[in-house]
Amino acid sequence: MTSQIAIQEGLFSWPSDHPELLGSRCQHCGEASFPSQPDCRCCGQRDTQIVSLGHRGKLWTWTIQSFMPKPPYATDETAESFTPYGVGYVEMPGGVRVEGRIQLNPAAPLTIGMPLDLVVEPLRTDADGNQIMMFSFKPVEE
Amino acid sequence: MDVAIIGIGLHPFGRSPELTGQQQGANAVRAALADAGLQWKDMQFAYGGSQDGGNADALVNELGLTGLQFTNIWNGCATGGSSLHAAYTAIKSGEYDMGVVVGFDKHPRGAFNPKPSDWGLDNWYGESGMMLTTQFFAMKTQRYMHDHGITNDALIRVAEKAFYNGSLTSTAWRREALSYEQIANSQMVSDPLRKYMFCSPAEGGAALILCNADIARRYTRKPVLLKAAAVRTRHYGSFEVFSPSQPMQVADAPTVTASKAAFELAGIGPQEVDVLQLQDTDSGTEVIHMAENGFCEHGEQEQLLRDGATRIDGAMPVNTDGGCLANGEPVGASGLRQVHEICVQLRGEGGNRQVPGSPKVGYTHVYGAPGISGVNILTV
Numbered sequence: 125m126t127s128q129i130a131i132q133e134g135l136f137s138w139p140s141d142h143p144e145l146l147g148s149r150c151q152h153c154g155e156a157s158f159p160s161q162p163d164c165r166c167c168g169q170r171d172t173q174i175v176s177l178g179h180r181g182k183l184w185t186w187t188i189q190s191f192m193p194k195p196p197y198a199t200d201e202t203a204e205s206f207t208p209y210g211v212g213y214v215e216m217p218g219g220v221r222v223e224g225r226i227q228l229n230p231a232a233p234l235t236i237g238m239p240l241d242l243v244v245e246p247l248r249t250d251a252d253g254n255q256i257m258m259f260s261f262k263p264v265e266e
Numbered sequence: 267m268d269v270a271i272i273g274i275g276l277h278p279f280g281r282s283p284e285l286t287g288q289q290q291g292a293n294a295v296r297a298a299l300a301d302a303g304l305q306w307k308d309m310q311f312a313y314g315g316s317q318d319g320g321n322a323d324a325l326v327n328e329l330g331l332t333g334l335q336f337t338n339i340w341n342g343c344a345t346g347g348s349s350l351h352a353a354y355t356a357i358k359s360g361e362y363d364m365g366v367v368v369g370f371d372k373h374p375r376g377a378f379n380p381k382p383s384d385w386g387l388d389n390w391y392g393e394s395g396m397m398l399t400t401q402f403f404a405m406k407t408q409r410y411m412h413d414h415g416i417t418n419d420a421l422i423r424v425a426e427k428a429f430y431n432g433s434l435t436s437t438a439w440r441r442e443a444l445s446y447e448q449i450a451n452s453q454m455v456s457d458p459l460r461k462y463m464f465c466s467p468a469e470g471g472a473a474l475i476l477c478n479a480d481i482a483r484r485y486t487r488k489p490v491l492l493k494a495a496a497v498r499t500r501h502y503g504s505f506e507v508f509s510p511s512q513p514m515q516v517a518d519a520p521t522v523t524a525s526k527a528a529f530e531l532a533g534i535g536p537q538e539v540d541v542l543q544l545q546d547t548d549s550g551t552e553v554i555h556m557a558e559n560g561f562c563e564h565g566e567q568e569q570l571l572r573d574g575a576t577r578i579d580g581a582m583p584v585n586t587d588g589g590c591l592a593n594g595e596p597v598g599a600s601g602l603r604q605v606h607e608i609c610v611q612l613r614g615e616g617g618n619r620q621v622p623g624s625p626k627v628g629y630t631h632v633y634g635a636p637g638i639s640g641v642n643i644l645t646v
Contacts, residue, residue, distance in 0.1 A: 131390040147511070155502075158511035159388070166502045166513065185412075187404035188457045189395060194379035196392035211401050213512055221512040223396055236412050247394060258394050 126253040128246070135159055136244055136259045137176070143244045144179045145259065147218055148172040156220040177218030179242040180264065184221050186212035186234045200248045214240055214261055225260040232263035239264040269357045270482035270489035271644070273302025273475030274606045277370070279593040280439030282469050287319020287596075291370030292328040294471035294599075298366065302475045302485050306330045309475075311356055311365035313349040315339035316598030319372045334365075343545070345369055346472070346601020347497055347632045347640020353476050354495040364477040369603075371596030373467035385508050385636055399547070399635065400464060402507040404456035407550025409505075411458065414565035416553055418450070418458060423571040424549040425449045425462050425591060431578065432592025434619035439468055440592040463549035468594025472602035474609075490609045490628075493643045494531035498524040500637030507635045520639040521558040521631060528641040529560065536560040539643075540625030541611045542582060543604035545633045546589040556584070559631050559641070583621045586611060597634070604630040605642055612646040 130138040135158075137143050148160035151173060155166040158177060163170045192206035201207075210226030212234065226234065227243070240261035247258035275297025277290040285293075291314065299305060306329045314322030315338055323336040341348040349367040356362045377400055382392040391397050410416060426446050432438040444462055452461040475485075482489035500506050503517030529535060536559070544559060546552035553571075557564045561582055570576065576584040587593065587607040590600055608628035611621050628644040 131393065132388055135390065155513060185405040185409035186457075187401050187408060187459075188454075189398065189401060190453075190455055190457075191377075193395050193398055194376060196379065196382065196389060196397070197395045198393040199395070209395065211396055211405070213405065215514070219514055221514065223510050223512075225394060225396065236409070258390070 126255070128255045128257050131247060131256050131258045134174070136242070138244060138257060142179065143242060143259070145177040145216060145218070145222060145242060146174055147177045147220060149175045156218050158220055158222045175218060177216040177220060177222065181214035181216040181222070181240055181261070183234065183236055183238045183240055184213040184215050185236060186210055186226060188228065198248055210234055212261070227260055227262040229263050267358065268479035269354050269492045270477055270479040271474050271492055271605070271609055272477055272482050272485045272489050273298040273304065274609045275299070275301055275473045276437050276603065276606055277471035278437040279468055279470035279596060279599070279603065287316055287370045287372030287469065288324055289328065290372065290469060290471035291316065291319065291322065291368050291473070292325050294370065294473035295325065295329060295366060295368050298473040298475050304475060304485065307332050308364060309334055309366050310362045311353070312336040312368065313339050313352045314368035315341070315345040315349055316369065316371045317345070317373070319370050319598060322368060325368065342636065342638055343597055343634020344497060344601060344632050344638040344640040345598045347642065350474070350492070350602065350605060350642060351495040351497050351640065354492055357476060357478055363481065364475070366473055366475050367602060368471065368473040369598040369601060370471035371598040372469045373596065376467070378467055387508065387510065391510055397508060399507055400456045400459070403548045403551050404459045406505055406554065407548070408458055410550065410554050416565065416568050420553050420568045420571045421458065421463055421549040422446055422449045424546065424552045427577055428546065428585060428588050428591035429462070431586055431619060432588025435587045435592065438588045438592045439594040440588065459548050459550055465547050465590035465595045468596050470594070470596040470599045470603070472599045472606050474602060474605060488613045488646060490612050491645045493534065493645050494528040495642050496524045496527040496531060497638065497640045498527065504637060506637030519558050520637055521555060521633050524639040524641040525559045525631065528643050532643040534627060534643055539582070539627050539629045540623070541586060541608060541621045541628045542584045543589070543608055543630040544584055545631055546585055546591050547595060551633065552584065552589070555631060555633065559629070578619055578621055586616065586619050586621060601630070601632040601640060604632065605644070608644050612644060
């Protein structure tokens with residue numbers, strides 16, 4: 125029996141029908157971080173709590189990865205099947221800009237400020253046939 | 267007391283298939299020693315580093331087992347800047363009178379593929395295809411163009427200048443000038459940056475001999491004074507490479523803080539600088555670094571580039587040897603190549619790429635992962 129496993133515990137709520145990004149918030153200065161960490165990179169205190177950063181954000185900057193990266197890049201793609209993907213920083217309601225892959229849609233070219241939704245989809249299949257799940261963003265469908 | 271550079275040496279940048287990185291570093295040291303009229307046994311200390319070329323202190327196997335203090339430095343793209351800073355403080359402190367800094371590298375072809383754990387990151391970040399320096403520079407450029415009204419024209423002009431200057435530099439890798447159209451129509455690599463707007467990982471070596479300026483004239487008629495060497499890391503809120511997230515609050519880039527510190531230390535302002543080396547891993551970052559280093563306001567670059575201000579005969583010549591774009595990026599060597607070129611210019615030895623008017627003040631700047639910058643100010 126194969127299953128869908130998060131690429132790493134704690135990046136997003138999973139399993140879930142409506143996944144949200146997870147981060148940490150410092151209990152002293154209030155700054156948020158992604159991924160979550162036990163210490164605060166703003167004030168250096170060590171009192172953080174896991175919080176939801178939300179599921180819809182706004183594109184702050186972007187690029188398009190046009191060639192297949194070398195390892196440690198790990199997907200099921202080959203040089204022949206590789207398709208370019210977007211990468212960007214997305215301003216999340218939790219108060220931090222999160223870097224993520226962005227699904228390209230010819231009908232909705234990437235522009236700074238556009239709204240994006242979080243999606244969790246398979247990145248690759250592991251040796252046991254499990255789907256390794258990764259977060260990404262896609263243009264909001266009205 | 268000042269610190270002087272009395273010898274400079276390069277092993278040509280590009281590809282040297284028959285040589286290891288360390289051999290290229292040793293060649294650079296031999297060239298710098300010859301330039302100063304000194305021998306390896308005269309060196310009291312050495313600082314050096316490389317990313318993929320092995321340990322710098324192994325160079326003693328080639329250069330001689332003289333027992334000197336040799337410290338390995340590894341600081342990403344700022345490795346050369348950090349080595350030079352270490353040498354600067356070693357002489358300033360009075361502990362040593364004379365020593366050498368060396369940087370070299372030998373990278374495989376294609377984009378760098380760093381290991382996430384080396385940078386304090388988990389594997390998912392690399393596995394999902396986000397740990398590429400090219401992406402960061404493209405995204406920083408993309409946002410900068412949006413905020414400050416910079417267009418593709420500026421990105422093309424930076425590359426056009428770089429390859430032209432490279433065509434004048436015998437030690438450069440890319441020695442063919444490219445037309446505006448060739449650059450504008452080259453393959454898109456990472457939007458908005460195209461093939462000829464990125465430097466490529468390469469090979470090469472660079473070395474400098476430094477000494478207490480009080481004794482410099484024993485070795486050269488034209489010592490170059492290292493008036494300031496400053497290295498800074500990132501603050502909370504600056505936008506940096508290899509960052510899975512970025513705070514909403516904004517802080518100055520490490521380039522800004524290193525630059526301010528260096529100008530303060532040297533007692534010199536940006537308007538007094540005659541020739542510059544700014545880290546140009548890609549066209550966009552050269553544009554950004556012009557302003558981050560205090561040489562113009564954000565957004566002014568578009569017009570400055572159109573006016574040719576950064577060309578060899580312009581008001582603020584930038585990367586007169588073609589920079590990283592034309593020389594390639596051997597990470598350990600690039601920062602010292604920059605200083606080498608400034609010394610060439612201040613000594614008036616630039617030949618057909620010499621900045622006119624006998625430049626007196628030079629400036630070098632590196633930026634690298636994971637948010638580090640090194641700035642040097644040099645005078646004659």
